[in-house]
Amino acid sequence: AEDARQARAYGYVFQAAGLYPWRTIAGNIKLPLEIMGYSKSDQAEHVRKVLQLVDLEGFERKFPWQLSGGMQQRASIARALAFDADILLMDEPFGALDEIVRDHLNEQLLQLWARTEKTIAFVTHSIPEAVYLSTKIVVMSPRPGRIAEVIDSPLPRERPLNIRDSKEFIDLAHRVREGLRAGHSDETSV
Incomplete structure (x- = not known):
């Protein structure tokens, strides 16, 4: 993990945006670039590029x-993208947002994924969000957390929001829910 961090192989987006209130949005995005010693011109170019992406x-x-x-969460995503990591780790970044904003950011995240083709590991407690965003869904059991099931999504890569009304989406959501229930029943029987 330390080697991956030093190689800047991944960016991390937290549950809360975690932006410094005394820094501008550009200042927040370029902070990791400053720490890594990027030139001011490279910082400006990276900031411009990721602000456009989000x-x-x-x-x-x-x-x-x-x-x-x-918008703060999008700025946080931009900061994670700024140093062009191969993998983006996202820990419930939209959990505190209302449903409409969350839907909009889910759509934007899929568009971002299509443009960058980055690997994104997205943690969520929302079954519809997991089904909508994922090509592969990893169902975890509760304490101790272990992989209960890995489900490949049959949904097309391009997904309009109304795909949530399709039979395939609903069936996949039911399968994920059943995997979660099975994991919870295993916990109570131990």
């Missing part, structure tokens, strides 16, 4: 408190 162009001089919760 649809936050024009907000680089704003402070976090001037942005909505969804």
Whole structure:
């Protein structure tokens, strides 16, 4: 893990945006680049590129408190993307957002994934979110956490939000729910 961190093989997006309130959005995004010794011109180019990827162009001089919760999370994603890591680890980044904003960010995340082709490991407690975002769903058991089931998604890679009304989506959501229930019943029988 330490070798991967030093090689900048992964970026991490937390549950809360974790932006420094005294730094602008651009300042927050370029912070890891400053720490890693990137030149100012490289920092500016990376910031410009990732702000475009997350649809936050024009907000680089704003402070976090001037942005909505969804925009703050997009800035957090931009920061994780700034040093071009191969893997993006996301720990319930949309959990505190309302349903409409969450849906919008889920759609944007799929678009971002299509443009960057990065590997994204996304942790969520929302079954519909897991089914909508994933090509592979890893169902975990409760304490101790272990892999209960790995499910390959039969859904197409391009997914409009209304795919949630399809039979394939609903069937897959039921399968995930059953995997979770089985994991919980195993816990109570131990």
